[in-house]
Amino acid sequence: MASVALEFRQLQWSPSPGNFSLGPIDVQAHQGRFIALVGPNGAGKSTLLSLAAGLLRPKHGVVQLFGGSPQDYHPRERGRMMSILTQDPERPFGFTVSRYVAMGRFAHLGAFRRPGLQDQALIEKELNSWGIEALANRPVTNLSGGEFQRVRLARALVQEPQVLALDEPGNHLDLSSRVAILTRLRDEAQKGRCVMAVLHDVNDAMLWADEVWLMGKGLLLEVGHPQDVLNPHHLENLYGVELKSFVDADGRRMLGPSSSSL
Amino acid sequence: MRTTDGNAMKRFFPMVLFLLLVAAFLMAVAVGSHPIPLKAVTSILLHPGAGEWPHSWVQILWKLRLPRALAAMMVGGVLAVGGGTCQGLFRNPLAEPYLLGISSGASLGAALAIVFLPFGAFAGLSVIGLAAFLGSLVVTVTVFSAAGRGAFRLPATLLLAGIAVAFLCQSGVWLIMALNRDQVERITFWTLGSLSSVGWSGVMWLALITAPVVLAQMALGRVLDVMSTGHDGAHGLGLDPSRMALILLTLTALGTAAAVSVAGTIGFIGLMVPHFLRWVIGPAHQRLLLSSWLGGGILLLLADAIARTVTAPGEIPVGVVTALMGAPFLLVMARGKQQSGRLDG
Numbered sequence: 001m002a003s004v005a006l007e008f009r010q011l012q013w014s015p016s017p018g019n020f021s022l023g024p025i026d027v028q029a030h031q032g033r034f035i036a037l038v039g040p041n042g043a044g045k046s047t048l049l050s051l052a053a054g055l056l057r058p059k060h061g062v063v064q065l066f067g068g069s070p071q072d073y074h075p076r077e078r079g080r081m082m083s084i085l086t087q088d089p090e091r092p093f094g095f096t097v098s099r100y101v102a103m104g105r106f107a108h109l110g111a112f113r114r115p116g117l118q119d120q121a122l123i124e125k126e127l128n129s130w131g132i133e134a135l136a137n138r139p140v141t142n143l144s145g146g147e148f149q150r151v152r153l154a155r156a157l158v159q160e161p162q163v164l165a166l167d168e169p170g171n172h173l174d175l176s177s178r179v180a181i182l183t184r185l186r187d188e189a190q191k192g193r194c195v196m197a198v199l200h201d202v203n204d205a206m207l208w209a210d211e212v213w214l215m216g217k218g219l220l221l222e223v224g225h226p227q228d229v230l231n232p233h234h235l236e237n238l239y240g241v242e243l244k245s246f247v248d249a250d251g252r253r254m255l256g257p258s259s260s261s262l
Numbered sequence: 263m264r265t266t267d268g269n270a271m272k273r274f275f276p277m278v279l280f281l282l283l284v285a286a287f288l289m290a291v292a293v294g295s296h297p298i299p300l301k302a303v304t305s306i307l308l309h310p311g312a313g314e315w316p317h318s319w320v321q322i323l324w325k326l327r328l329p330r331a332l333a334a335m336m337v338g339g340v341l342a343v344g345g346g347t348c349q350g351l352f353r354n355p356l357a358e359p360y361l362l363g364i365s366s367g368a369s370l371g372a373a374l375a376i377v378f379l380p381f382g383a384f385a386g387l388s389v390i391g392l393a394a395f396l397g398s399l400v401v402t403v404t405v406f407s408a409a410g411r412g413a414f415r416l417p418a419t420l421l422l423a424g425i426a427v428a429f430l431c432q433s434g435v436w437l438i439m440a441l442n443r444d445q446v447e448r449i450t451f452w453t454l455g456s457l458s459s460v461g462w463s464g465v466m467w468l469a470l471i472t473a474p475v476v477l478a479q480m481a482l483g484r485v486l487d488v489m490s491t492g493h494d495g496a497h498g499l500g501l502d503p504s505r506m507a508l509i510l511l512t513l514t515a516l517g518t519a520a521a522v523s524v525a526g527t528i529g530f531i532g533l534m535v536p537h538f539l540r541w542v543i544g545p546a547h548q549r550l551l552l553s554s555w556l557g558g559g560i561l562l563l564l565a566d567a568i569a570r571t572v573t574a575p576g577e578i579p580v581g582v583v584t585a586l587m588g589a590p591f592l593l594v595m596a597r598g599k600q601q602s603g604r605l606d607g
Contacts, residue, residue: 009322053498055494075497075501075502076501079500079501080500082498083498083499084497086494086495089492089494089495090492090495091493092487092492092545093353093489094544094545095545095546096544099546100491103499106484106499106500111482111484111485112484159499159500179517200359207601
């Protein structure tokens with residue numbers, strides 16, 4: 001099996017006042033895998049990503065990013081290992097799309113080097129691949145939700161990280177953009193990156209992910225292949241919705257609410 | 263397509279500002295209660311010992327106007343750069359260098375010195391100026407520690423702490439004024455800001471502190487760009503936001519403290535200049551902070567020239583002039599924003 005990118009060992013976390021608690025969680029994320037984090041709201045998926053990125057400090061246990069704690073690396077070294085797309089980003093006033101995407105190179109260039117020709121080429125390539133090259137000179141504050149989400153994905157990829165952590169990457173996106181993203185994430189995983197994404201649509205996870213981590217109430221309930229993990233038996237109690245499994249015309253198994261729950 | 267969003271105007275704007283700064287500087291040393299022709303000004307500045315102009319002109323220029331103009335330039339510059347830094351850091355176009363309570367801390371220090379240690383100087387700086395400097399630094403440290411670690415994650419905690427400490431200091435100033443009615447005028451005048459007592463020692467003091475501070479802030483321009491994406495965004499891009507915020511705010515506090523120790527709490531420059539320039543040349547902080555230094559210098563040179571000429575040989579406090587310039591400016595900006603439907607730059 002490919003080498004371990006992220007490892008959680010006996011990981012526990014809770015906010016200082018609050019009734020939520022995460023863990024204990026023991027699991028490994030390998031390179032070359034597209035891992036979908038699936039579970040109801042409040043299951044702890046975003047918290048787990050924040051812990052992986054070093055945005056939160058574990059209360060107990062350890063998070064290891066390539067063998068070290070994400071909080072012990074030099075911030076730029078950590079930035080080259082991992083990029084994280086959080087759920088509710090702030091839009092820095094006045095920055096154009098191209099400058100915003102260029103910030104993805106900060107972990108490589110640092111504070112005192114300007115982007116060189118190779119960096120520029122990479123930025124242009126990503127703008128083109130997301131179909132946003134026409135927006136390059138527009139301020140990010142003037143974009144629609146879907147346009148901005150694509151700009152953020154371009155920035156995350158320009159960062160060229162080993163691990164890509166994304167919290168609901170399909171947020172705000174229409175069907176074609178969502179398909180484009182999920183396909184791109186799978187391609188990035190096939191190139192050897194470790195992709196971890198919170199996905200809310202179980203069928204998206206079924207069709208694109210290599211591995212599903214099913215979470216509920218702060219615990220990791222199941223880890224495994226999407227076809228094994230995502231079945232009515234595992235999900236019905238978790239979501240409180242009756243589900244039916246069906247096979248589409250191409251022979252792929254999918255899930256939907258059963259007619260009795262409509 | 264290049265990923266710099268600079269059209270030619272934006273890229274050459276700092277050059278234009280530099281030329282305007284030179285012009286404003288020459289104008290500022292030429293005008294006053296004894297106007298000196300520009301030709302004489304340049305000749306005296308370039309050949310101070312030549313002796314072809316009246317001795318009194320040489321004296322006025324070298325002893326009074328030159329240090330005063332240099333101080334105006336550096337004070338205006340460092341306030342504007344501090345404002346630009348705060349606006350980027352707090353992601354708020356209304357942030358300014360006084361918002362951490364720095365100005366009220368300086369006022370309290372100055373008021374205490376005016377009442378208890380009214381005379382004397384130390385290392386070329388008046389005791390009042392030194393007390394203001396210490397007052398602003400004490401307040402900054404208090405605000406930082408009150409807001410606690412990780413304050414940058416929630417800038418509101420830092421701002422709240424700043425407002426609370428500012429009220430505390432302000433009530434201290436009012437108490438001192440109530441108990442010392444005879445000093446009310448001096449304290450008030452100091453609070454409004456003035457460059458009338460600046461000499462060469464003040465200029466040296468300003469240069470010593472503000473030059474490294476401003477250069478460091480400009481050097482961290484790209485860091486500020488990244489910081490303006492917010493705490494989590496900056497963290498993900500590869501920096502430690504809390505540490506960088508602490509460094510940038512400490513620089514701002516030092517520069518602002520040096521400015522108020524020499525010139526009192528001159529308002530509006532730190533708010534107005536970077537706000538306006540962000541609108542003209544965009545938010546990339548290296549260029550924005552360089553332009554802010556030039557623009558702040560220009561504005562305070564002009565304001566000070568007005569302050570000492572409209573009622574010559576008397577003077578009005580330069581803070582009154584900047585406020586008079588600033589208020590209508592902000593109203594116009596607000597109206598423009600309302601029409602474009604945005605409040606963010």
